[in-house]
Amino acid sequence: MRVLFVGDVLGKAGRRILESSLPELVQRRGCDYVIVNGENTASGRGITPPIADSIFRLGVDAITTGDHVWDCKDIPPYIQREDRLLRAYNFPNGVPGVGFTVLRKGNHAPLAVAHLCGRVFMTPIDSPFQAADCIVDEMAAANVRCCLVDFHAEATSEKQALGRYLDGRVSAVVGTHTHVPTADEMILPGGTAYLTDVGMTGPYASIIGMKIENALPRFLYATHTKLEPAKEDVRLCAVIVEIDDETGKAFSIERIRIVEPPNESDSAAGVDDVTIREFRI
Secondary structure: OEEEEEOOEEHHHHHHHHHHHHHHHHHHHOOOEEEEEOOEOOOOOOOOHHHHHHHHOOOOOEEEOOOOOOOOOOHHHHHHHOOOEOOOOOOOOOOOOOOEEEEOOOOOOOEEEEEEEOOOOOOOOOOHHHHHHHHHHHHHHHOOOEEEEEEEOOOHHHHHHHHHHHEOOEOEEEEEOOOOOOOOOEEOOOOOEEEOOOOOEEEOOOEOOEOHHHHHHHHHHOOOOOOOEOOOOEEEEEEEEEEOOOOOOEEEEEEEEEEOOOOOOOOOOOHHHOEEEEEEO
C-alpha cells in the first residue's frame, strides 16, 4: 500500500494549498490512504469541527493533532464521536477521543493510524514509550500488520528514540510539531520507515508559520506579543510511505514538497512543482 501523510497544516494558507494540491497529488501518486496533521489549521492553534469536516471532504482518511488539540472549545464533543480525528494516545485516561484507529478501504489491507505526543520541552503527559507498547497490542488485537505513527514532539532525540524503540513493530514513525522539515528519511533495520519531522504545510516566509514582525519581539524583548499566521511562500510538505501489505514492513519513504506559485495565492498550486527526495532499499 501507499500512504500519504501531510505535515502540520497551518491556518488559512495551509488549508488553501492542501485543498488545491491534495486531490491531484493523491491521484498522480496512487495513494491508498491519506492522513493529515491538522494541529494548527484554525489560525495556527487547534482545529474546529467545520475545518475537520472540510478536510475529510477532500478524501482524507484520518486527521492527527497534537498539543493544541483542545484550544478550540467545540472540539471535545466532536472528537468524542469522530474517531477519524485523533488526539494523542498518551493523554491521561478520561480525556475524550481516541489515539488509535484502523482504516479500511475497499480491497486494500487495513491501516492502523496512531498518534503520540512527546514530553521533552512539552507539557508532560503519560509516557509515549509505554503508550507505544499499548499501540502494538492494539494492532495485534485488531489483527492489523500495517501501522503509521505520528509522533508530535519537540526534541529530535526523543523522536529518534521512539523510532528506534518501535523499529520492526510498526510500519512508519513520522514526526510533526516543529514545522521544520528534516532530511533524514530512512528505513530502519527492522523495516520501519522514519522521518524526524515532515515539516509544515503553510507559509514559510514566517517564524514557524507566524508573522515575523509578531514573533520576533518575543525573542528580542521577552514580551508576550500576539501571534498571527503569515501568508506568503506557501508550501505543502508531506511524505509517502510504501508498505508491504503482508508483512507490514516499509520498503520506501520519500519526502514531498509542493510550492504555491508566488503572487498567486488564489490559484491552484500545480503538482508539477513537487520536489521529491526518495530512499529505497
